[in-house]
Structures are given as C-alpha cells and as structure tokens.
C-alpha cells in the first residue's frame with residue numbers, strides 16, 4: 001500500500017493473489033499488505049491526497065465482491081483515506097473506558113468525510129471487542145456506547161474477550177478457522193450478514209437505538 005499511495009504503483013501490481021507464495025491464508029481473498037513506510041502518509045502534501053486511495057481502488061471495484069479496508073487506530077490521513085474510499089464503515093472499539101471515549105471523535109471525523117469527500121459513506125455500526133460480559137465496567141461501557149450511538153448507528157453484538165485470538169495469531173491462523181465455536185464466531189455472523197445484505201447482529205444487552 002505504501003507503494004500504491006506514496007509512489008503511484010498501480011494497485012494490480014501490489015496484490016498478493018491466491019497463487020502468491022506470500023499469501024499463506026487459504027480462502028477466497030487476495031491481499032494488499034501494509035508497510036511501515038505508510039507512516040509517511042501523514043506528512044505528505046499533495047492536491048486531493050485524501051482521495052488517493054479511492055482513486056487507486058477504482059480498478060479493483062468491479063473485480064471483487066467486497067473490499068475490506070483495515071484502518072490504523074488513529075484519525076490520521078490513512079483513516080480519512082479509508083473513509084473517503086469506503087461505502088460503509090464499522091468501528092471496532094474495545095470495551096474499555098478510554099477506548100470508548102474516542103468514539104465521539106471518530107463520529108466527528110466520519111461526518112466531516114461524509115460532508116466534504118464521500119456523501120455516500122454509511123456508518124453501519126460500532127463493534128465492541130474484548131468484551132468481558134462478567135465485568136461490570138465492560139457492561140457499563142457497552143451501555144455508554146449504546147447511549148452515545150442512539151439514533152446514529154447500532155451497537156453490534158460484542159466480541160467476547162478470548163484467548164482464541166492470541167493463539168490463532170501466534171500460529172499464523174485465522175481465529176474463526178482455528179476455533180470456529182470460540183468468541184470468533186461473532187465475526188462469522190457479521191461477515192455472513194454483510195455478504196447477504198441482511199441486518200447485522202445487534203448487541204442484545206442494551207435497548208437498541210431507533211432508526212432516524
């Protein structure tokens with residue numbers, strides 16, 4: 001992605017396809033990996049730079065059913081580029097007090113991007129992660145998220161905290177594949193809903209916001 005965004009390499013030349021020895025994961029997807037050089041993105045001055053990713057992805061749009069963009073955990077240029085290029089956005093948030101406090105900031109960034117760069121961008125939901133159902137702080141954070149999001153977007157079914165993710169990462173595997181019945185199952189339900197265009201799985205611990 002660093003070559004695509006910073007050095008105008010055509011996206012096709014950055015794709016690791018299923019035939020690539022570098023792509024170890026099985027499954028029907030190709031990958032364009034990140035690189036630490038992407039850190040340069042924040043310092044770059046260039047006309048229309050915030051839509052450079054959207055422009056680069058144009059060729060891939062009709063070639064793939066879905067394109068998933070993973071944004072960094074900050075509100076820098078790469079996140080704005082991702083929002084400018086996307087049709088919909090899901091915001092994963094750890095159910096920790098400080099993490100959930102950042103949601104207001106990302107919502108502000110999303111509305112600016114909708115107003116100035118990408119009016120078609122849809123906020124599909126907040127995805128609480130590393131949730132401890134038995135921890136009262138986590139339940140409070142979830143309720144806080146639901147209150148903040150009321151009328152804006154749904155709070156999705158939380159991903160429970162689980163060792164399955166660390167184990168899978170350590171073994172270079174996909175958690176959902178390595179332990180399908182673990183907390184990772186939420187990601188399977190979420191993906192299925194996205195693929196079929198049906199309602200995303202909502203959190204049922206808290207009253208759901210009424211759609212505006």
Ligand SMILES: Nc1ncnc2c1ncn2[C@@H]1O[C@H](COP(=O)(O)OP(=O)(O)OP(=O)(O)O)[C@@H](O)[C@H]1O
Pocket residue numbers: 071072073129130131159160161162163165166167169183
């Ligand atoms: N539900 C979970 N339960 C326990 N550990 C988790 C869970 N989800 C993720 N982790 C662990 O947290 C770490 C970070 O996960 P992940 O890369 O998904 O987060 P991120 O916010 O995208 O991080 P980054 O800032 O690096 O992009 C990993 O080590 C992963 O194993």
Ligand SMILES: [Mg+2]
Pocket residue numbers: 070071072073
């Ligand atoms: Mg990440």
